Amino acid sequence: MKVAVIADIHANLVALHAVMADIETWQADKIVVAGDIVNRGPRPKECFDFVQAKVENDGWLALSGNHEEFVAKLARQLQNSHCTPINPRQYDFLRPVYWTAKKLFPELSEMEALPFSQTVSAPDGSELYIVHASMRGNRDGIYPETSDDTLRTQIAPSAAVFCVGHTHRPLIRRVDSTLVVNVGSVGLPFDGDTRAAYGRITWDDGNWRAEIRRVAYDLQQAEHDFWQTGFMEEGGPLTQVMLAELRSARSLLYVWTKHYETPVLAGHLSMAQAVDDYLISLA
Numbered sequence: 001m002k003v004a005v006i007a008d009i010h011a012n013l014v015a016l017h018a019v020m021a022d023i024e025t026w027q028a029d030k031i032v033v034a035g036d037i038v039n040r041g042p043r044p045k046e047c048f049d050f051v052q053a054k055v056e057n058d059g060w061l062a063l064s065g066n067h068e069e070f071v072a073k074l075a076r077q078l079q080n081s082h083c084t085p086i087n088p089r090q091y092d093f094l095r096p097v098y099w100t101a102k103k104l105f106p107e108l109s110e111m112e113a114l115p116f117s118q119t120v121s122a123p124d125g126s127e128l129y130i131v132h133a134s135m136r137g138n139r140d141g142i143y144p145e146t147s148d149d150t151l152r153t154q155i156a157p158s159a160a161v162f163c164v165g166h167t168h169r170p171l172i173r174r175v176d177s178t179l180v181v182n183v184g185s186v187g188l189p190f191d192g193d194t195r196a197a198y199g200r201i202t203w204d205d206g207n208w209r210a211e212i213r214r215v216a217y218d219l220q221q222a223e224h225d226f227w228q229t230g231f232m233e234e235g236g237p238l239t240q241v242m243l244a245e246l247r248s249a250r251s252l253l254y255v256w257t258k259h260y261e262t263p264v265l266a267g268h269l270s271m272a273q274a275v276d277d278y279l280i281s282l283a
């Protein structure tokens, strides 16, 4: 039995199509989407609709990531209040998410209905258990540097294979009797390798194995989508940091927020200036 687990597409349709083509050549029996289909990228609706159609027609399984939760929450607020937040400085931080939320109004109920976990059972009854980040919640990531002791608390009660995404940094580890797999990110890897990542999980005659597969794709076309869809212009300055993440395969928004959130919210620095300063410091 072959199971492809894909996660953290982040509205990158070009990467999703490339991964799909790769999975088709592998001939997976089951495909599981482990959350963060949307947000921080230019094609949220297209990616969500693509996955949703596969769930409905082809037996794919999908679950919710922290970005589905966040986008759905903001979309509900937008629909109920019909206005943007009052503080314009705060609004600048959320502009890319509002842009995404508005695109996904028709899919809101489906997004909210995504479950926390999915399970794939092998013929011998052993289980592949999939969540977005860990059992402790959709923001509690499993990283290469996570200790075994912490990991035990993140995967309990453990299955034969425990599979996640969220950190955008792939790993395969064995802890006690559990094979732990972080499949990395399809649309926005943070391990320095710009190729899309997904997990190939195989059950064969009582044994589970895992492999992280990397897929090269047309990065220029993905960048083009950032501009062509209006994401860059309408999403505000922070989309420039997201584009830099795509190009570098590094987590930059987190670092930017740590350094610039306070001065921008206090009005000491404009959002545009804070983004410019940061991007120049990277060059």
Ligand SMILES: [Fe+2]
Pocket: 008, 010, 036, 065, 067, 166, 167, 168
């Ligand atoms: Fe993610």
